[in-house]
Amino acid sequence: MPEPYIRTAVPGDEEALGLLDRAVWSYLHAVGPPHRPPYEPFFNERSGPRDHLVAELDGRVVGYVRLGFPTPLASNAHVRQIQGLAVADEARGRGVGRALLRAAVAEARRRGALRITLRVLGHNTPARTLYESEGFVVEGIQPQEFLLDGAYVDDVLMGRRV
Known part of the structure; x- marks a missing residue:
């Protein structure tokens, strides 16, 4: 089984990433409602191609991770935050998320x-x-932070040194 190829996103990935994002939407990981047309652009002024790493298998985009700053403050510019991670259903179990x-x-x-x-x-x-x-x-844990699909769900804060 081939290893996923990880690279920085390019503007031409926008359509594939938007399709992937909509395809994997679930209250398991999303705090907002399902995407509905007209769809917002995947890339925007806050989060562009350079903020995304893309996973490919067999030349197809099968996942991404978005990396940003937790706040705009200079006092925590030494911290990066994962602000999204998605893997296509057909690529699950192939090491894409871990990669x-x-x-x-x-x-x-x-x-x-x-x-x-x-x-x-x-x-x-x-x-x-x-x-x-x-x-x-x-x-940290923020108990019952979100009401999703009729159930209260905790928001779990995780971190590590790099």
């Missing part, structure tokens, strides 16, 4: 970060297990 996560940590380090953080919904056990296996630890 993207490792690439995000390496990219954060390359950009001078000392820490990397993320937020994950409390009921998203597969994601939490992956993050923990890659050295992320729970640093």
Whole structure:
């Protein structure tokens, strides 16, 4: 089985990434409503191609991770935050999520970060297990932070040194 190829996104990835993002939408990881037409552009002024790492298998885009700053403050510019990670259903179980996560940590380090953080919904056990296996630890929990599909869900804050 081939390893996923990880690269920085380019403007031409916008359509494939938008399709992927809409295809994998679920209350397991999304706090907003399902995407509806007309669709917003995938890239925007806050988060462009250079903020995304893309995973390819057999030349097809099958995943991405978005890496940004947790705030615009200079006082925590040494921290990067994973602000989205998605893997196509057909690519699950092939190491794509792990490869993207490792690439995000390496990219954060390359950009001078000392820490990397993320937020994950409390009921998203597969994601939490992956993050923990890659050295992320729970640093805080906001109980019942979101009401999703009729159920209250915790917001779990995780982080690690890079």
